[in-house]
Amino acid sequence: MSEDAPPNDLAALVEKPSAEAAIDSLQAEGVYDADRKVTEHDDGTVALPVTGPPQETNVLDVMRQTDPELRAPELNDLLADRGWTDEELALAPSSWAVIGSVLTVRLNGDCPREEEVGEALLELHGEADTVLADGGVSGIHREPTGRVIAGIGETETIHTEHGTRYALDLAEVMFSPGNKAERARMGSVVAGNDGPEPETDNDGPERVFDMFAGIGYFTLPMARAGAQVTAAEINPTAYRFLIENAVLNDVTANVEAYRADCRDVDVSDVDRVVMGYYGVETEDEDGSRSLEAHEFLDTAFDAVAPGGIVHVHAATPDSRLWDRPIGRIEDAAGRAGRDVKIVEKRRVKSHSEGVWHVVCDVRVR
Numbered sequence: 001m002s003e004d005a006p007p008n009d010l011a012a013l014v015e016k017p018s019a020e021a022a023i024d025s026l027q028a029e030g031v032y033d034a035d036r037k038v039t040e041h042d043d044g045t046v047a048l049p050v051t052g053p054p055q056e057t058n059v060l061d062v063m064r065q066t067d068p069e070l071r072a073p074e075l076n077d078l079l080a081d082r083g084w085t086d087e088e089l090a091l092a093p094s095s096w097a098v099i100g101s102v103l104t105v106r107l108n109g110d111c112p113r114e115e116e117v118g119e120a121l122l123e124l125h126g127e128a129d130t131v132l133a134d135g136g137v138s139g140i141h142r143e144p145t146g147r148v149i150a151g152i153g154e155t156e157t158i159h160t161e162h163g164t165r166y167a168l169d170l171a172e173v174m175f176s177p178g179n180k181a182e183r184a185r186m187g188s189v190v191a192g193n194d195g196p197e198p199e200t201d202n203d204g205p206e207r208v209f210d211m212f213a214g215i216g217y218f219t220l221p222m223a224r225a226g227a228q229v230t231a232a233e234i235n236p237t238a239y240r241f242l243i244e245n246a247v248l249n250d251v252t253a254n255v256e257a258y259r260a261d262c263r264d265v266d267v268s269d270v271d272r273v274v275m276g277y278y279g280v281e282t283e284d285e286d287g288s289r290s291l292e293a294h295e296f297l298d299t300a301f302d303a304v305a306p307g308g309i310v311h312v313h314a315a316t317p318d319s320r321l322w323d324r325p326i327g328r329i330e331d332a333a334g335r336a337g338r339d340v341k342i343v344e345k346r347r348v349k350s351h352s353e354g355v356w357h358v359v360c361d362v363r364v365r
């Protein structure tokens with residue numbers, strides 16, 4: 001070790017298997033430097049950052065790190081700085097999402113000191129200026145029940161994803177970060193880069209019916225990829241953002257939007273139908289709870305041209321994968337006198353404990 005080594009470059013070298021014990025011991029001595037990362041020195045050893053040479057901890061050597069890396073603080077570090085106990089830290093949230101300038105976080109019901117959580121999250125994410133405690137969405141209109149816990153309290157924002165710009169107010173309309181890949185995929189399928197292509201008679205731009213358009217979650221990436229989209233949305237607030245977003249993304253010529261129940265929109269012979277909604281809870285024939293979006297399948301079959309594709313979203317218990325969603329699709333096809341083939345099926349995200357948000361891509365003849 002050189003004499004003039006600045007103290008924040010110092011590291012104690014230990015064998016990998018004894019690293020955890022050495023960190024505990026360095027912490028107990030008061031020389032462990034929690035602001036820097038532990039780095040691998042060679043195959044068998046790691047360099048533990050220290051603020052001075054250890055006196056009581058057994059180490060192989062003390063060296064100067066050539067390229068010390070600062071450790072990014074974590075939420076728990078920032079809460080610990082605010083005096084949180086280990087019991088309180090165990091109740092802190094472990095995941096959140098930044099949507100535009102709004103950070104949304106699902107808080108455990110027992111989480112203490114919400115405002116401090118919000119302030120610490122803003123410290124971690126300089127790009128956000130408001131923190132919203134996410135209370136989930138409810139009802140047919142998928143209205144969120146969040147509340148602001150920190151920041152300036154501005155919940156209206158513009159979120160950009162794969163080049164698509166979504167203006168929205170997170171206190172008024174839903175946005176599901178977990179559907180990000182599916183939103184991108186809908187743009188890619190229309191562009192012909194991913195997923196099943198329609199085999200209809202239409203030689204022009206793809207014609208799409210987005211039955212549950214929301215603020216344009218799927219409509220916008222599909223329109224940007226060149227589709228002509230008929231979009232239905234029943235919630236007036238979501239509809240207002242849908243129109244605004246068509247302008248924002250310069251796709252007004254590709255989007256024909258209706259503030260209506262999708263069952264009342266007259267659409268036929270489309271190449272693709274998107275059913276991006278799994279419905280509200282209702283009681284099933286056998287008395288179990290279920291979600292009713294499959295009741296809209298008849299509308300989808302009325303709209304799709306022979307050879308077209310329907311993307312059916314569903315919330316399905318693990319134990320009913322894939323028989324329930326596929327059974328419902330086949331039942332609806334039978335009622336409509338159409339043939340169906342499931343060309344792809346995938347899990348989008350976990351919907352709730354033991355329940356998956358899934359999508360079936362269905363070719364309809």
Ligand SMILES: C[S@+](CC[C@H](N)C(=O)[O-])C[C@H]1O[C@@H](n2cnc3c(N)ncnc32)[C@H](O)[C@@H]1O
Pocket residue numbers: 140141142176211212213214215217232233234235238260261262263276277278279313
């Ligand atoms: C795109 S979001 C759902 C996103 C997510 N896949 C889910 O299921 O929670 C569903 C949208 O459908 C709208 N909606 C519900 N029923 C509708 C109907 N019958 N016709 C048109 N839009 C409807 C809701 O207002 C909401 O904005």
